[in-house]
Amino acid sequence: MTNVLEINNLSGGYSQLQPVLHGLNFHVNESEIVGLIGLNGAGKSTTIKHILGLMEPISGSVQIKGKTLMQGPDHYRAEIAYIPETPVLYEELTLWEHLELTAMAYQIDDADFHKRVDPLLKEFHMENKTKWFPNQFSKGMRQKVMIMCAFLIQPSLFVVDEPFVGLDPLGIQSFLDLLIQVKNNGTGILLSTHILSTAERYCDRFVILHEGRILEIGTLEEIQQKMKMPNATLDEIYVKITRGV
């Protein structure tokens, strides 16, 4: 197995003079879902921004398939699909145009685009809403647009920031099913969330972030053993760890 995402000793933040992240080390393998867990303000979003290359490391590095952003700017970003916490859409574009734009930006050819787009629309029950504009969508539907655009890309790495809020139960299930499907096809997934029960069921490993530092990292069993809390749920472990700091 190779690492899709490799984070080495990453320190970073908005200001290079006041780091928010302190020496993070973790990776995401192919065919693996890694849960990024942390309180509000723990540094999850900042970590994600560093992975996307929206922010620059103060020290350390972020590599996608062995290359940093500036070593291969063309390939780096094409390998990542990102689903943001709050959906951000073009108010003047329809659902279909969002999908088309994504295909253009990621240089997906027409044949692939059409092959991928129909099953996605069907899965999220949006086939008859392709001509709708974002202001006609509910928050959950906006989220679905972002999700569909991300799945259209078929990248090496998925970065997903709190996807469950606002989605209806069917939407959540469809999303998780698709996630498993792309995972089995070899994609690595970094999933940031507060819904620990879901994370517990779907993630292979966990990175527990607190105040910009990694507190624990590993599979649930590994963390349970280390904390001497066998059979404890992720929720219980999480509360124990963060309260203990």
Added chain:
Amino acid sequence: MDPKSLWKERANSYWMMAIRYLRYIGNSGFLFSVYVSFILGSYYYSILIQALPKNFPAVELMTIVLLFFVLKGSIRTFIKPPDSIFLLSAEQRLKPYFQRSLVYSFIVQSFVIVVIFLVLGPLYFSQITGDITIYLGSLLLVILLKGWNLLSIWEELRLPNNRFKQLSPFVRGTTSLFLLYTILDQRWLLTAGLLIAICVLYLVMYRKLANEHPLKWERLIDLESESLMFFYRIANMFVEVPSISRRVRERRWANFLIPILSGKRERVHAYMYTRAFIRSNDYLGIYFRLTLVGAVLVYFLSEGFLLWGFGVLFIYMTALQLTTLWPHFDAKVWVNLYPVSQGLQFYAFQQLLFRLLVIQTMIYTIVSYFNHYSLIQSLIVLVLGLLVVLIFVKIRLKKQLSKRFVLSK
């Protein structure tokens, strides 16, 4: 995806929107007051220039004025918040897009420089040199300097927040200052030397940043939304701009105004309007600024029509601007659900406007008294002011509002 056509599309849709608002501004009577102040301004300007002493520091003054316009002005990229997600992977391919943004910003801001240079022209010719070739040559050099600044700012935007990022504006500012001074003081040898220096500076320091740092999308989005907000805020003085996000400041020091403006027995609409006036957007700022500028004019203008006219003009302008407060609660459903007659909203608004304008009239009256110490002059200011206030609030207001907003019965 063609970056060039994407840029064209974005720029076009911006200008479509802008022209719509500019038309409102043109129709609002604002242009007339610009016209009047232009004529008055150029009259006083020419008197001022003739009265200037021979040793007036014209070069220094022009350097400072031009420095402001050379450094100021950001790059209009026309990018939108979703771009940082949807177009992220296309960053490298978007080069032609951003090049267009740079050229566009350069043209627009060069135009501003030309206008400033024209305005400063009389000062230049009377104080520095009468040679028009030198004048035009200097203008060209200043425009070049503007271009250099834009290019450097663009690369500077890539920098992460570090010491270099903090230092860079200083470097640009100081070099621009020196270069402007040498141009205006016609020290051509030094100018040439500095020109070469800034070219080297760009090549050595700024140009290579593109290979070291990716674009900072969030910063670009912030900058773009700032430029957009700046435009909206200006447009909002003349017409309600729906996309302006309402900014709220507490302005606790202004709370003493609330009882004065809303009266003893506060009613719900008066309650809302006074607080919105003080805390929301820039209503209070507009009111203060217009009152201040009007007061300064009233303090300096010679007695007679000019004094009375400007007093009235500023009261009328303030009244016009304040009407933008009317639809402040239109989007709030609950206001319509209050068990209060809708007519009371208009009454409350009328009352607030009346009080604000009467306060302004009184200020002008008092200030004008300190100008001439003539009771007659101040009395005329007072009577004319009150007349305008009454006519506007009691008669014009309804019509004025219904021109732009839907009035409920």
